[in-house]
Amino acid sequence: MHGFKSFSDSTQIDFMPGITGIVGPNGSGKSNIIEAIHWVMGEQSAKGLRGDKMADVIFGGTKTRAPLNRAEVGIVFDNRDHYLKSDFDEIEIKRILYRNGDSKYLLNGKQVRLRDIQELFMDSGLGHESFSIISQGRVEYIFSAKPEDRRSIIEDVAGVYKYKQNKTQAGKKLTNVQDNLDRVTDILYELEQRLEPLAKQSAKAKDYQQQKAAYDELDYQRLQNELTLWQQQLSTILNQMQQAQNKADVQNDQLKQQQQQLETARQSLAEQRETQQQQQHLLLEISTSVENLAGELKLQAERAHNQAQLVETTQATLDERRKGYTNLMQQIKHAQSEVTQTQVELRALAEQTATLTREADHQQLKALEGNRETLRNEVVDALEQLTTAKNNQRFAQQEDQRADAQANRYRQRQSELAQQLTQAQSDLERAQHVHQSAQSELTQAQTDLTQQQQVGQELEKAYQQQRQAWYDQLQKQQQVQARVQSLQRLNEQYDGYYQGVKNLMKQHTKFPGIKGVVAELIQVDAKYQLAIETALGAALQQVVVDEPATAKQAIQYLSQNHLGRVTFLPLATIKARHLQSDLLASAQATPGYLGTAAELVDLAPEFQMLKQHLLATTVIAENLEQATPMAARLKQRVRIVTLDGQVINAGGSMTGGASRNQQQGLLTQKNELADLSAQLGTLNQEVAALEQQVQAKQAALQPLTENFKNQQDTVMHLSEVEQQKQADVQVAKQTVTQLEQAQTALTYDMQVAGVTTGATATQAQVDLKTAQANYDDATQRLDDMQLEIETLRTSLAESDERLLDKQMHQKTVEATYTHMQANVARLNEQASANEQAQQQLTQQLKDLQSNQQDVTARLEAEYASKQAKQQTVEQQVQALVQQIGSAQVELEQLERQMTTVQSQQQSQMQVINQLTNQKSRLQTQIEQAEVQLSEMYDAEYEPQAQVDEADLADLKKRLLLLKRGLDDIGTVNLDAIEEYAQVQERYDFLKKQKQDLLDAHADLTETMSEMDEEVKTRFKTTFDAVNEHFERIFVKMFGGGQAKLYLNQPDDLLRTGIDIKAQPPGKKFQQMSLLSGGEKALTAISLLFAILAVRPVPFVVLDETEAALDEANVDRFANYLQDANEQTQFIVITHRQGTMAACDVLYGVTMQEPGVSTMVSVNLNQSVNERGEA
Structure with a gap:
């Protein structure tokens, strides 16, 4: 390492x-x-x-x-x-x-x-x-x-x-074989649907070609004869036009002189009318001013009338205020009278209060208090009797003390039992408390166990769901990957391409100048791919090369090996195509226009000429409903393709529809491969992320399972403890019950012993009750006397309360008196304000009357001045009207003379126009005929020695018969002859390929079964x-x-x-x-x-x-x-x-x-x- x-x-x-x-x-x-x-x-x-x-x-x-x-x-x-x-x-x-x-x-x-x-x-x-x-x-x-x-x-x-x-590889091969078999079957079905119609179209096309050759030969002779005849007619018309033009020139000179005279008269008349308009405008302004002043005078009169009414109204208001002032003075007098009356009422209330205070009598109260002292002496006597009875009871109690010794023994035993019972009850409570604690712990443990079980189930469910999601996404990933591999294989094998293209591209390394197939080089958005596929059609399978030499080498190779036919696009020789600017502008202004096909695709910079060559003259529209008026607007001169693949061809023909088993287009297949490749990358990331999540949930589930098992053991242990504590509670309850029964028996013995000693004290108790009753009776009578005294005292208190009410009423009256005094002051203030308002209204009336007189005098003077000026301007306007009438008569005479000359000139120009139209028509016919000769027959006009119109008419009849024959044939697909041969060749090849695929499918299925057994x-x-x-x-x-x-x-x-x-x-x-x-x-x-x-x-x-x-x-x-x-x-x-x-x-x-x-x-x-x- x-x-x-x-x-x-x-x-x-x-x-x-x-x-x-x-x-x-x-x-x-x-x-x-x-x-x-x-x-x-x-x-x-x-x-x-x-x-x-x-x-x-x-x-x-x-x-x-x-x-x-x-x-x-x-x-x-x-x-x-x-x-x-x-x-x-x-x-x-x-x-x-x-x-x-x-x-x-x-x-x-x-x-x-x-x-x-x-x-x-x-x-x-x-x-x-x-x-x-x-x-x-x-x-x-x-x-x-x-x-x-x-x-x-x-x-x-x-x-x-x-x-x-x-087996997996065999399965993939089997899938590929099945995919290829399905594809070949679909293609064969499509080819079968095409073969029979193509055979008919091929025979029809051959018949059409024969008749068309005869028609073209006669039509060529017709064009030459017509051109000769039209040239002769054109020469005659040109001579006539020259003569007519000379006459028109003379008339034109006369018309110019008359136009000058007429222009001078019109200019003079215009000046007079302009002066008249100015004077009329001035008159209008003066008349408007006069009317405005008259209106203001009328308005001023109305204002004077309104001011007179205002004076009357103001005077009425003053009268009302004077009346109000009089009423206020009366209210003040009335309020002062009420104040005086209130003062009298206050003095009367003061006298009543004094009278109530003197009438209270306390003699009866003194007599009752004397009787109360007598009853107190009787209470003292009853108390002495009660004391004697209590002494006798005490003696009886001393007799009972002899039985206390035995009672003490009972009480001592009772105390012992009570202590034992208290201890037993305490033990019972403690045992119950411990039992409840054990039950709580058990319940909590069971709850925790249930929660852990739920959490575990939820986590297990989440784990299974996550795992299923992983499996589903993994399956989707495999499906997408299989489709990507299938599409890549199809691209590598050029499946779906013409046989010649497929054979050439498999050996393209032999030709360094080959750049690729158009379908490989072009990039198009999914929205436009069907439209571009339709627009390009077979051009999608054309091969792009650098120069014609490369195309020649490839054609030679295909020919020598009989590998099919291919169309080549040499970049060095192809030319860019463009729509005419007027057609493009018309298309852009039409609803539904999306652009030219060239604008909607992408190619590398080196292939821009290729894009312009193939797609620049095709317009893409939204749908057929919008494409139809667009084609009409473009006069059927531009090919239009819609997004769903429908076509309106230049010239007006239309192509459209859809096949039930329509084969996937090359661009569609290419875009699908790109989309699926991107999707596959995303799926790979998602599958990896889901796999990590599955592993994380699986790791989280393991400790939870162990905790659940530990919790089960804890619940079992706590259950055993709870049962033991419950047994302890039962033992404590039995002990408490036994002690309670012993205590009940001891109480019964104590009651039996108490009956003997109770008789001695019974008599003393009776005497005590009698004395107690006498004492209670005396005490009750003393209480009744005390109650009567209190009642009298209450009566005296009520008298005091009435006195208090009088005093409160006195205070209310005093308050009313104060309010009346304030009201009198307020009324005095209103009277003063009313007097000031009267003075202000009087002054306003004087101001209004003075202003009205000034305004009226000013308006009357201005109105008189404007009327005088208006009369002067009206006289000037009348004089101008007479001058304009004379000038208008003179102008009308000049116009009638000029109209006569113009009529003569128009007649001559009609002659010239007719001759010009005839000339233009002939020239157009000649140009069209020459174009037809050039485009249809690649020939030029050759003057004929002599043209007989009867022979020309016979020639046209023969052409008409041939034309009807061609029309009877109907629409002809001239490419059907070659297309039929190609489709038949491809059908035979695919039929053999299908059999090979069926054999391979059977071999692979058998091999996979053998692998399964192994x-x-x-x-x-x-x-x-x-x-x-x-x-x-x-x-x-x-x-x-x-x-x-x-x-x-x-x-x-x-x-x-x-x-x-x-x-x-x-x-x-x-x-x-x-x-x-x-x-x-x-x-x-x-x-x-x-x-x-x-x-x-x-x-x-x-x-x-x-x-x-x-x-x-x-x-x-x-x-x-x-x-x-x-x-x-x-x-x-x-x-x-x-x-x-x-x-x-x-x-x-x-x-x-x-x-x-x-x-x-x-x-x-x-x-x-x-x-x-x-």
Whole structure:
């Protein structure tokens, strides 16, 4: 190794026979050695090497070392037994990767492909994906994988990879064959639909050609005769035109003189009319001013009338205010009267208040208080009797004390029972509390278990959904990839091209001047691809070359080998085409215009002339509805193609429709390949991302399953505790019940003893009650007297309250008096304001009357001045009208004279125009006839000696008959003759090709069935052998127990999954997933060793596979390695001492320099021997 990850220096590791161990602290670079072996044997995933991109395997540098530019790893195999299929006794594989992304593989020093390396290891049990390199993750994969995924383990051992790969390749070939067969069938169907119509069209075209040749011969003679006759007529017309023009010139001179006289008269009349208009305009302005002044005078009169009304209104307002002032004065007098009356009322209230205070009488109150003292003496006597009765009761109580001794014994026992009962109740409460706590813990644990179960189910569901999404996206990726490969293959084989194009392009390297087919060179947006395909038609398959010489060489090659026909486009000779500017402008101004076809495609700069040559004269329209008026506007002179492929040809013919089995166009196929290639890149990224998500969810599900099992154990333990606490509560309840029953019995005994002593005190109690009743009666009468006294005092209080009401009313009246005084003041203020308003209105009336008189005088003076000026201007306008009338009569006489001359001139010009039209018509006929001769017959006009009109008429009749015959034939496709021959040739070829494809399809199907049978046989044989060794090795690794492999679909050996059941010593026979982590790991290792027993390999790399085992199982693992190392060389990365002890050679990996790994080796067998000799 050199430059691979942390091994910056050149490092060599010699793996000796036996067991080689690689040890070292975490992060020292041990796993980099295994990854180097993976990498050099063909690993392509940077993720599998713990990197983001492949360049991450190159040493990236440290603080003291610069990054390296390449990584190099080589591995040497001793192949003297020719285990690998190679003639070499020693095989060296080397892989080199440069930081710029370049890489290469070397096999014994010779550069080879990655596929060569893969084929070398195919079905050898070696390779970067085989079980010769086993990591801890590979062990976890065995017990965590789905049964269907686990079958790959047996398939790898059975060596069916090459069969599956061959079947996959055969399947791809079968798909390709089927695709080609479908395509050929579709093409044949299309050709069959074309052959019969083409045969008819070909025969029709040949008939048309014969009749057309006869028609052209007669039509040529007709054109020559007509030209001769028209030339003679044209000469006569030119002479007549010259004579008519001379007469017209004389008339024109006369007309000019009359026009000058008329112009002078018109100018004079115009000047007079302009003067008249100016005077009329002035008169209008003066009249308007007069009318405006009259209006203002009228308005001023109305204002005077309004002001008179305002004076009246103001005067009325003043009268109202005076009346209001009088009313205010009356209100003030009334308010002052109310104030005086209120003062009288206040004085009367003061006198009533004094009277109420003097009438209170307290004599009765004094008499009642005297009676109360008599009753108090009676109460004292009753109290003395009550005291005597109490003394007698005390004597009776002393008699009862003799029974207290026995009662004390009862009470002592009762106290003891009460203490015991309290303690028992306390114990019961404590037991209930502990029971409730246990129930709460159990309920919480059960809730947590349910939640974990739900979370686990949701995570499992999410995992399955994510996995299904991954499978769906992977399937979509494979479908897109298959379609991309199919399209690429079609492009490489030029399928869909004419036979000549296909044959030529397969050998295009022989002709350096070939630039490509038009369909390959052109780039077009998907929106326009159907329109461009239709516009180009067969031109899509025309071959672009640099110059005519290349085209000649290619044509010679095609002709000599009978490989078909091809149309060439030499860039050096083709010319650009353009639409006329007026046609282009008309098209652009028409709705639905999208552009010329040349504007909507892209070609490389060197092919711009090609674009203009093929597409510049074709217009692309939105649809046929918009294309139809566009064609009419362009006078049917431009070819128009719509987006859906309909065509309006120059000249007015239309082509359109669609085929049910329409073949995919070349541009469509090209764009589909580009789109699918981009989609495939996106799908590759999505599949990789989904695969990472599936692995992340699978990793998250594993600890949750273990937590769920632990939670189940906790719930079971808490359930047992809760049942024990419930039993403790029942015992405490029984103790409380027993103590309560004993306490009830003791109370009954105490009641029986109390009956005897109770009779003695009964009489004393009766006497006490009598005395108490007398005392209560006297006390009651004293209370009644006290109540009467209080009633009288209450009456006195009510008198005081009425006095208070009078005082409150007095205050209300005083407040009313104050309000009236304020009202009088307010009314006085209103009277003052009313007086000021009267004075203001009087002044306003005086101002209005003064202003009205001034304005009226000014308006009357201005109105008189304007009327005088208006009369003067009206007289001037009348004089101008008379002058204009005279000038108008003179002008009309001149115009009548000029009209006569113009009429004569127009008559002469009509003659000239008629002759000119005849001349133009003849010239047009002559030009058209000459054009027809040139374009149709490539000939020029030849004057005929003599033309007989009768012979010419007979000639036209014969032409008419021939024309009708051609019209009866109808539309003719002249290309049908050659097209029919080409289609027939292609049909025969494809029919033979279809039979070849059917034969290939049958052969591939039979081959795939044979491969399936071989895979089934090898898989079943290998499965049985691995199962047998697995049962034996499991017992050896566990020291007992049993294990077995099962097929979950034994009837479907191509798809069946593999289940694993195991029974470690002391446990039941169950699924592997239910075992503990260490048991699952050791079971998986046992299966790996069984695989190696069935398919021994020269060496095995184990990367911390025993990390999850305990010490005892590590020892069994190490012992098995020692037993198996006679046939297999083991390379072990480990941290476990038991495994290290079993190694023959140990390599230590250290980082004495940060970021740089170095190796230290120790031969343990040699060290042991040396210690033994010492």
